[in-house]
Amino acid sequence: MKSIRAFLLRRLLGGAALVLLGAGIAVSVIVTRSLEAEFDRNLADRAQAFASILFQAGDQIEFEFSEQLMPEFVRAERPSYFELWIEGGPAFERSESLGEGDLAFPDGIGGEPRHWTAPLPDGREGRYLGQVLEIHHVYPEEGPERPTPARIRVVVARGREDLVAAQRTLLQQCAGACLVLIVLIAVLSWTAVDRGLAPARRLAAAVDALDVQHLPESLELGELPSELRPLADKTDALVRRVDAALQRERRTTADIAHELRTPISEILIASEVALRDERDFGSARRALATVRGIAWRMGRSVSTLLQLARLEMGAERFERGPVDLGPIVREALRTFAALGRERSVRVSNLVAPGSVVAGDAEVLRIVVSNLVSNALAHSPPGTAVECRVERPRGRWRLVVQNDASDLVPEDLASLSEPFWRKERSRSDRNRSGLGLALSSALAAQTGLDLEFELEEGTFRAILAGPDEAGPAAREADLADLSSRSLP
Amino acid sequence: MRVLIVEDSDTLRDALRTGLSREGFAVDVAADGKLGLSLARSNPYDVLVLDLMLPRLDGLGVLAGLREKKDRPHVLVLTARDRIGDRVEGLNAGADDYLVKPFAFEEFLARVRALVRRRYEERSSVVGVGELELDVVARRASLAGTRLDLTAREYSLLEYLVLRRGHTVQREEIEDHIYGVTKLPSSNAVDSAVCILRSKLGPDGKDLIRTRRGQGYVLEGPER
Numbered sequence: 001m002k003s004i005r006a007f008l009l010r011r012l013l014g015g016a017a018l019v020l021l022g023a024g025i026a027v028s029v030i031v032t033r034s035l036e037a038e039f040d041r042n043l044a045d046r047a048q049a050f051a052s053i054l055f056q057a058g059d060q061i062e063f064e065f066s067e068q069l070m071p072e073f074v075r076a077e078r079p080s081y082f083e084l085w086i087e088g089g090p091a092f093e094r095s096e097s098l099g100e101g102d103l104a105f106p107d108g109i110g111g112e113p114r115h116w117t118a119p120l121p122d123g124r125e126g127r128y129l130g131q132v133l134e135i136h137h138v139y140p141e142e143g144p145e146r147p148t149p150a151r152i153r154v155v156v157a158r159g160r161e162d163l164v165a166a167q168r169t170l171l172q173q174c175a176g177a178c179l180v181l182i183v184l185i186a187v188l189s190w191t192a193v194d195r196g197l198a199p200a201r202r203l204a205a206a207v208d209a210l211d212v213q214h215l216p217e218s219l220e221l222g223e224l225p226s227e228l229r230p231l232a233d234k235t236d237a238l239v240r241r242v243d244a245a246l247q248r249e250r251r252t253t254a255d256i257a258h259e260l261r262t263p264i265s266e267i268l269i270a271s272e273v274a275l276r277d278e279r280d281f282g283s284a285r286r287a288l289a290t291v292r293g294i295a296w297r298m299g300r301s302v303s304t305l306l307q308l309a310r311l312e313m314g315a316e317r318f319e320r321g322p323v324d325l326g327p328i329v330r331e332a333l334r335t336f337a338a339l340g341r342e343r344s345v346r347v348s349n350l351v352a353p354g355s356v357v358a359g360d361a362e363v364l365r366i367v368v369s370n371l372v373s374n375a376l377a378h379s380p381p382g383t384a385v386e387c388r389v390e391r392p393r394g395r396w397r398l399v400v401q402n403d404a405s406d407l408v409p410e411d412l413a414s415l416s417e418p419f420w421r422k423e424r425s426r427s428d429r430n431r432s433g434l435g436l437a438l439s440s441a442l443a444a445q446t447g448l449d450l451e452f453e454l455e456e457g458t459f460r461a462i463l464a465g466p467d468e469a470g471p472a473a474r475e476a477d478l479a480d481l482s483s484r485s486l487p
Numbered sequence: 488m489r490v491l492i493v494e495d496s497d498t499l500r501d502a503l504r505t506g507l508s509r510e511g512f513a514v515d516v517a518a519d520g521k522l523g524l525s526l527a528r529s530n531p532y533d534v535l536v537l538d539l540m541l542p543r544l545d546g547l548g549v550l551a552g553l554r555e556k557k558d559r560p561h562v563l564v565l566t567a568r569d570r571i572g573d574r575v576e577g578l579n580a581g582a583d584d585y586l587v588k589p590f591a592f593e594e595f596l597a598r599v600r601a602l603v604r605r606r607y608e609e610r611s612s613v614v615g616v617g618e619l620e621l622d623v624v625a626r627r628a629s630l631a632g633t634r635l636d637l638t639a640r641e642y643s644l645l646e647y648l649v650l651r652r653g654h655t656v657q658r659e660e661i662e663d664h665i666y667g668v669t670k671l672p673s674s675n676a677v678d679s680a681v682c683i684l685r686s687k688l689g690p691d692g693k694d695l696i697r698t699r700r701g702q703g704y705v706l707e708g709p710e711r
Binding site: 257258261262264265266268269270272273276277283287290293294 | 496498499501502503505506509567568587588589590591592593595
């Protein structure tokens with residue numbers, strides 16, 4: 001459908017034309033039949049009129065025809081015709097218009113009138129009536145002398161041209177009325193469709209007028225018809241999503257700029273201070289080491305950002321297969337064991353070997369590593385980090401849980417944003433603030449869900465996916481649920 | 488002159504401390520806002536170099552905490568936030584100057600020195616008392632046109648006495664402004680430093696820096 005307006009107009013006009021055509025045909029058939037019936041009734045009346053002017057006295061039959069009362073039978077132009085026969089006998093009366101000619105009286109006609117259409121003697125199309133009449137006026141009227149009333153065959157014929165003209169006029173008027181109605185319907189339909197589409201144009205104008213730099217919280221569209229409301233609501237939701245994405249983008253850009261400013265300042269100041277004292281080689285070496293460390297840190301951040309960008313563009317390819325979470329979690333905990341010891345954070349690993357899930361092994365290694373290091377880095381000293389696998393109804397969930405009394409529920413939505421930190425200062429130089437953003441992107445790209453929960457000061461990072469490993473893996477999980485602390 | 492640097496970046500904090508120390512400033516450092524505020528409240532700093540985004544207590548919180556302090560230091564805010572609104576917010580909160588990261592050490596140093604001069608109400612970078620002339624930007628001192636050969640600590644002592652000229656300066660005050668909290672001077676360090684400085688100022692040194700018995704020292708001379 002290229003145009004709603006054209007579609008609606010086509011359908012409305014097509015439908016209206018069909019209805020009008022049907023109605024016109026029905027009306028013309030009904031009216032034509034009425035006219036024909038009326039025409040036939042008129043012929044029958046004329047035949048009955050003949051009966052009233054037939055007289056019988058003994059064997060004598062009189063037909064008292066009056067030219068004044070029935071001038072159509074004597075006129076020169078477009079005359080009507082009749083002919084009378086005594087049943088079983090010859091014709092005894094005919095109209096002047098018939099001259100010496102005869103009309104045909106078909107076989108099988110009795111007391112009931114019969115109509116038929118046939119050419120008139122002058123060649124016009126005519127309508128005929130044939131009937132056998134019994135003479136009413138019989139003399140003497142009573143007594144044994146009264147003769148048996150004679151039966152008279154009557155044929156009356158009349159030209160159909162008036163009927164045909166009336167029918168044609170009727171058809172023309174019907175067609176004209178239909179045309180006028182179609183034009184009227186077209187105009188009304190156009191106006192109605194135009195008005196009906198006005199809210200859609202308003203919606204389009206409102207979307208067109210949007211300034212991407214300053215997207216509103218909601219579109220000001222006023223009253224909308226119920227059919228357009230879902231579209232407006234979806235557009236509104238889309239605008240909000242676009243706005244959120246743009247704000248996230250701007251925030252990320254600002255954060256990247258901010259993240260770069262501090263290390264650049266560090267490089268600048270460290271190198272400038274070292275350069276101010278040309279004799280102090282030790283200071284210069286320390287400055288160089290500092291600059292190298294910062295450059296490595298910046299390089300790691302840039303690599304992660306590039307990886308994030310590639311993930312968002314869908315440029316990375318992943319493999320999906322059975323992966324045992326047990327060794328991956330153990331390896332992550334071993335890698336960050338020093339961090340846990342340094343911060344006096346205990347570890348409880350409930351992930352048994354053989355906890356097989358479906359996913360990309362490398363992705364799972366990165367995500368688990370980020371979740372574990374994050375939990376160890378942010379748990380208050382003296383608390384514990386717990387890792388476990390759950391398999392609720394056709395899914396698997398890896399839960400990494402830690403205490404997080406400083407988090408509030410509103411923080412959860414920001415955890416996956418690049419460079420988001422609870423404390424906006426950059427005091428922890430070893431953490432780029434990109435780990436959870438990268439993990440979320442990796443999880444999303446490999447069909448996994450990474451969600452965060454906060455319940456009474458307990459934070460849970462939950463990596464989940466469809467359980468394709470079957471009951472064997474579930475049994476393996478249950479087989480080894482002993483709590484193990486890292487060495 | 489004594490400076491407190493409150494900055495959470497270890498690298499930046501250490502580099503700024505090293506750079507300022509080499510320029511003769513007594514430098515204390517703090518890695519978070521709470522410690523910074525505590526140090527600023529309890530010590531007479533001339534300049535406070537303050538990062539805005541700090542752990543535990545942000546820079547604006549530190550500024551708010553210093554609002555009631557008598558003789559509060561002049562504050563140079565360091566931040567990566569460069570929007571006008573951020574600058575206005577910082578200046579309204581009590582900052583005296585604003586430096587956006589990344590910055591050059593030279594500019595940072597010039598701004599710290601400018602704040603020191605503002606604190607002692609000096610408009611010019613060259614201050615003269617009698618025959619003595621001090622270029623606080625070049626950190627050079629000369630007497631009757633002859634350049635004095637001073638160590639950084641001696642120059643700092645002379646600079647402080649010149650900036651406070653006409654006022655009696657107590658030994659503790661000199662200690663507070665010339666030494667940082669981590670470098671506690673020995674009991675007679677100030678006296679011996681003044682003694683050495685006088686000797687380097689020549690025969691007029693004793694007249695230029697006078698001892699007020701039981702009170703401290705005063706540098707006096709005709710204004711130029």
